[in-house]
Amino acid sequence: MSAADAPEEGNPYLRDPPTEFDPLEDLSEDEAREHVELLREAIREHDRRYYVENDPIVADRTYDALFARLRELEEAFDLAHPDSPTRSVGGEPIEEFETVEHVAPMLSIDQSGEAGDVREFDERVRREVGDVEYVCEPKFDGVSMEFVYEDGSLERAVTRGDGREGDDVTRNARTIGSVPQRLHGNYPDFLAVRGEVYMPKDAFQEHNRERIERGEDPFANPRNATAGTIRQLDPSVVAERPLEVFYFDVLDSSDGADTHREELERFPEWGLRVNDRVEVADGSGERSAIEAAIDYRDRMLEARDDLPYEIDGVVVKVDDRDAREQLGRTARHDRWAFAYKFPARAEVTPIVDVAVQIGRTGRVTPVALLEPVDVGGVTVSRASLHNPEEIAAKNVDVGDTVRVQRAGDVIPYVEEVVEKGDENEPESHYELPDRCPVCDSAIERDGPMAYCTGGLACDAQLRRSIEYYASDDGLDLEGVGEKTVRQLVDEGLLESIADLYELESESLVALEGWGETSATNLLSELDSAREPPLPNFLSALGVPHVGPATARELAREFGTFEAIHETAETEPDRLEGVDDVGETVAEQIHDFFVSEANAAAVDAILEHVSPQEVDLETGGDELEGLTFVFTGSLEGMTRGDAQELVEAHGANATSSVSGNTDYLVVGDNPGQTKRDDAAENDVPIVDEEAFRELLGASGIDLR
Template sequence: MARTDSNADGDNPYLRNPPTDFEPVAELTEDAAREQVELLRAAIREHDRRYYVENDPLIADRTYDALFARLQELEDAFDCSHPDSPTRSVGGEPIEAFDTVEHVAPMLSIDQSGEDADVREFADRVRREVGDVDYVCEPKFDGVSMEFVYENGSLERAVTRGDGREGDDVTRNARTIGSVPQTLHGDHPDFLAVRGEVYMPKDAFQAYNRERIERGEEPFANPRNATAGTIRQLDPAVVAERPLEVFYFDVLEASDLADSHREELERFPEWGLRVTDHVDVVDDIEDAIDYRDRMLEARDDLNYEIDGTVIKVDDRDAREKLGRTARHDRYAFAYKFPARAEVTPIVDVAVQVGRTGRLTPVALLEPVDVGGVTVSRASLHNPEEIAEKNVNIGDTVRVQRAGDVIPYVEEVVEKGNEGHYELPDHCPVCDSAVERDGPMAFCTGGLACDAQLRRSIEYYASDDGLDLEGLGEKSVRQLVDAGLLDFVSDLYELESEELTELEGWGETSAENLLSEIESAREPPLSDFLSALGIPHVGPTTARELAREFGTFEAFRETAEDDPERLEGVDDVGETVAAQLHEFFASEANADAVDDLLEHVSPQESDLESSGDALEGLTVVFTGSLEGVTRGEAQETVETHGANTTSSVSGNTDYLVVGENPGQTKQDDAEANDVSIVDEDEFRELLAEQGIELE
């Protein structure tokens, strides 16, 4: 057995009641600094063990943070960082890809069933082959299984399960998880490979999902998906920001093996490896079945997801005699829980802010099976419906899926709290006041609200807006988070150098996007009106408004000063007219539009029909055209009876390719056997019908 420099040293001043008033770094000699670094590392490792493994911290969080910050400061100042240092838990430089690594020992699956008859059959086989045995009963964690390899007490690598024989080396990501010790404690084996389950605690998962929803991002379906998506991030700094934990539950290989599984689990905490406290040892399979039933009842009270229990033969010699199949170890059996079906508690409510400022409450649920799909959120629609159904956080509800797609809360099955959930008085994103409009609630922040800003930019660039290829939800979020877009008008001030500094952007993709944006400086009036994202004003209504007023100035003046006149326009009624007036009455919206007009010149509309020479044709444009904007080209062919769309399908007749075209549309055209023509060829096709593209 080897022994590390565990934190048993009573002379370490940073263990109990540590000082946090440190002398200036400039006054330290290098020897004194390195000595302090070693003491801090040892102390922080012990504090990590006491916090994560023993659940019995010695110091307050604020004091821990001060020690950690001091260690970082010294390592930076004296260039003495080390792979095993606790400071490595804050992440590092992104990597390009993961290496594939062979496991020390196969990480096989477990035979499983939800029927007690199958569990008894497993026990009968064990008895026939090795006689009477004790069983260790453990929760079956619903996370991501990984191999952790320690050599001489130091974490050498962490590898995902993969195919059971080899997996991805995610060591740099694993180092960011607080409950993964960089160095083992106590009398540990010289070599140790253990199996652990990485997971996201349920409360942290719900809080993280709530943040994602309020940022306008798609939430994770369940904690396991969140964990799997996190552990394979290429940027360790991203992993460090997400709340992951680990339970260790098996030895894969060691230089010093215990005689039984229970002994291994007892040693784990001594080495700093965290184990669940819900482990039981039984000598009869009926007791193992009872254990599973108890865990099923306790399931909702745990702060981590389990989907059953695992029953393992305790004695290691008996395990070896039982052997393994190509797929699973024969000494263990998983007794699965039935899937949660339709009825589940509401853990929290997140409020999502839409493009128009509408607040939509979303119930965050304990993951539940609805029609074969795991659901962890459901729509609550609006405050009026919440009150009608008397829904609140803590209530147990029945969840259904509308049209087999959108989950919603159908009814309250059991009240957990009095009364019903009330929407906040202020926007959760920008803290602007919330106003009610009948059954709906709206943030009054307008485009000054980050959530509305992101969605407004997304909509401005979408198919119903100016169709800026290469500017979708992910790229918009990236540009906003990087501080490059504070207003929609900032799109027109982007520079190639700024884009290429971002992850995933190269010179070609940057230039393609800038070309798309440049081609949108003189959009047709109808496209510009639709792109503004005014409530209830989509492409059809925008076209009618453009046809009626001809110029943006005439339309805006009417919307601001004479909204009743708008009601006479086709597809515009009293409600839409009121929305148009309110949009321009908002100072934030008016300023945003003025900023846009400094970069954009909406073209005067001429939507009168010029005949039906192109009737029945569907045309898609990509890239920039010479001597005419893409919007003007669309308007020309539409006035002659053709349809234009922003995406290619089997119904498309022509894809017109200009300069710097998008590759996606060309790929779709080839896949759908759509004719691809360049600008000159298309002009010739139009000329045959007596049409000039201008």
């Protein structure tokens, strides 16, 4: 056993610590070193009391002051150390995780949702080792990890992986407050423990709210959020997210205990956080041990919704260590443990909170944040409430239990309120905010709908506008999808649609996940779209109610972008003569073009882009019935020219490959996705020369 590592009572930073400190220049290096050791010792003890004992002895502000002082001293006197609590604030990003073999196998657990299977497990255990006692624990729905301590210091933290080896995520684990950098008390010289990293439910909902309001997709459940966080390559991102840990098993130790319960009793002494719902099923009284375990599971099922963390069942473990060794393991799971699972929540679930999502046009959509629920085999943690008027019509409030359905088996929505929550709670009554949570612009009502007035100055609208500009309904820019746009906006490379055309290879290559090839492909794709077909460009701008079909009709009617723009500004009633454009749509088009923000955005784009004029004279029907898709840069013509050409001769030109496509025409630097789709759908792939030969064979004179 190692020497005790408990803080001395003489430490001035333990109880009623100072929060004002001597200037750095008044300290010698020896004095600074002494203060650093005392601060580290005290902060570790404060962490233990906060995370393990749930009994802090200093206020949060005091703790923050001590932490800041420690970091200041370490930086000023070059006293950084891997064990220091300041390592919890993150560090430089890494390129990839190293694969590490576990100290002992981290196997899965045999499981079932049927009580009969649990009793069969007990019969087998008693048949092989006799009567036993069980330790019952919640089955946490998080990420299982191995934590290895040598001489009391955290040596490494490794994900479960395949059970034999996993990813070394030590730098990320150090940012989690409930992961001690050093153990306390009389700890073993060597200790490898298994823990579950998780995101508390309240923190998960708040994190999802922030993601929705930033225009990002929320996580389906806390487990996915945890898994996505712990494998971030940037530890500072992990440090910002609210992760916690429960420790629940010893994988290996230089000083083992006889029973599992003894191990769990020691954990808090060492600073390792243990769940307070653990119970021993000893078969005392009239019930057998396994019946006591089944009763424990039933009680935990009733308490499930009130717990601050997600569990999906309970784990029943043989307590005696020697009996565990006798029972052994299979290739996949330990034979001394069994998980008694809960039934999945189905369709009916409570609303925890309501966030608002800002769409491309500024439309505000209230989104219910739910306790994760199974709907048609899919885990759902959010559902649309459509608009403020529907909230009122369905009398939906925070805390209500609702039935969730999926429209067309895709989009979740709240169908009805099953049970009202506590209407006496003020926070249960939802009201649409007056200001946009993304840009703080005013939110205005328009009949049943609500809109953010921020326009392209709103990051949420900007991101979605860029995504739409590059989408199949816009300019079909391959490689400019949701993930790429979010990254470029977050990195400050895109503040407008026009910024797409000012991207530089050097800036792109410096980003995570980018290389010379991907940067070159993107810039080539953008260059090939500098003279887009007029209908594509008009649709790409995201003018309300102007999709590809309406944009095509407007282009055929007016021929040039300038003519459409001027007519929309000065004579919007003339637009009503176009198919699919009525009074309301004409008014929306007018409002778009007279908006100063939109006008500035369009002018900026036109500095880089020249939409093609539409030849109002029609060609022939030589290509009637054929459908073409184009990718890459063509040498003798732009992609827009090619699309316009085949359409003028009766063919269709679409932006994506499907089973209805007849030819995929491939130029220089083509997109891989369309080629993969062509291969999957047995669509012929032709180069530019073959395309020209095909046109010539149809009697089309390219001159």
